[in-house]
Amino acid sequence: MTSEYGTDQLREAREKVRSEFARLDPSWMASRSGTVYGFSQCAFTVPFFGDDHTVSYPDGVVTQADGRSAPGMEEIILLHYLVGADGNEVRDVWVSYRDLPGARYHEPAFVAEVEGPLSRGLAGRLEPLRNWAQGNTRPVDLPGDVAAAWYVLPRVPLLIIFNEADEEFAASARVLFDASASGYLPTEDLSVLGELAAQRLLEELDAK
Numbered sequence: 001m002t003s004e005y006g007t008d009q010l011r012e013a014r015e016k017v018r019s020e021f022a023r024l025d026p027s028w029m030a031s032r033s034g035t036v037y038g039f040s041q042c043a044f045t046v047p048f049f050g051d052d053h054t055v056s057y058p059d060g061v062v063t064q065a066d067g068r069s070a071p072g073m074e075e076i077i078l079l080h081y082l083v084g085a086d087g088n089e090v091r092d093v094w095v096s097y098r099d100l101p102g103a104r105y106h107e108p109a110f111v112a113e114v115e116g117p118l119s120r121g122l123a124g125r126l127e128p129l130r131n132w133a134q135g136n137t138r139p140v141d142l143p144g145d146v147a148a149a150w151y152v153l154p155r156v157p158l159l160i161i162f163n164e165a166d167e168e169f170a171a172s173a174r175v176l177f178d179a180s181a182s183g184y185l186p187t188e189d190l191s192v193l194g195e196l197a198a199q200r201l202l203e204e205l206d207a208k
Contacts, residue, residue, distance in 0.1 A: 010072050017079040022058035024083060032087035033184075034154035046078055049152050049200055050136065053078060074196070077189050081153055086183035092149075093179040094142070094159045097194065100177060100187045110191055114175055118162075118198040121205075123171035126164045128205050133160075136204075150197065156184050158197050173198075 021029075026044070030037040036045045037057070044055040051065040055078055062070040062078050070078065097114075098107035122129055129146050133139070137148035137160070144161040151157045159176040163169070175194045185193065 010076070013076055014072070014079075017076060017083055018060035020083045021060045021079055026057050029082045029085065033082050033085035035082065044082060046082070047151075047154055048074070048078060049196070055079065055082060073192050077185065077193060080185055080189050081156070084184060084186070085155065088180045088183050090155055090157060091179045092140075094140075094176040095179050095181075096174070096176055097191065100190060101182050103187045103191070106187075106191065110194065114191070114194040114198050115173055118160075118173040118175065118201070119171050121198075121202040122162050122173055123165055125205060126162070128208060129162060132201070132205060132208070150201075152193060152197055153184070156181055156193070158194065160197075160201070 026037045026039075029035075030044060033046075035047075037043070038045065041054075042057050044057065046053045046055055053065065053070060054063045055061070056063075060079050062075040064070050069075075096107070097110040098104050103110070126145055133146055133148040137150045140147045140149050140159060142159075142161065145164050146160065146162040148160050149157040150160055157178055159174075159178075161174045161176065163172050165171040175197065177190060177194075181190055
């Protein structure tokens with residue numbers, strides 16, 4: 001995965017963000033992140049790739065819709081999202097990964113681990129992709145065989161742009177971010193989010 005966290009770093013990151021999470025007011029976090037906080041359950045409901053995840057307060061335990069614990073980096077992303085959300089509106093201004101804060105020199109890795117596999121995995125699957133997009137995204141008026149905004153978190157859309165292969169060019173996919181994204185997640189988390197999105201999109205197409 002794109003993340004550079006090892007086991008120890010992941011544990012340290014979890015402990016740090018849980019400590020920050022426990023100190024913040026849940027109503028304040030909910031209003032800024034566009035999530036729902038249930039006072040009777042002492043938990044947030046956070047849609048993540050279309051599935052509701054539960055984040056308990058104040059201990060910050062993240063549970064998937066099926067009742068299982070969320071994997072390590074997904075847990076970190078959801079906690080960072082609740083803690084860091086600045087409440088700004090989605091701007092519908094799209095930027096590449098390299099234009100996010102501190103990401104310029106990491107663009108080759110993002111291309112290799114996110115956009116490259118997505119380009120190869122979507123090649124020859126334009127119609128299935130269009131069908132998937134109709135049920136999961138909103139269209140965006142930009143050049144491409146498919147250009148669709150996928151809300152993977154309540155206020156974090158990813159723009160998937162795909163062009164099928166033709167006589168001159170191979171199939172190509174890009175993953176862009178709303179200009180507001182850095183107000184919700186750290187740049188490294190956004191890289192992991194892009195990788196998760198590529199994996200999930202291909203898995204959902206394979207399942208059809």
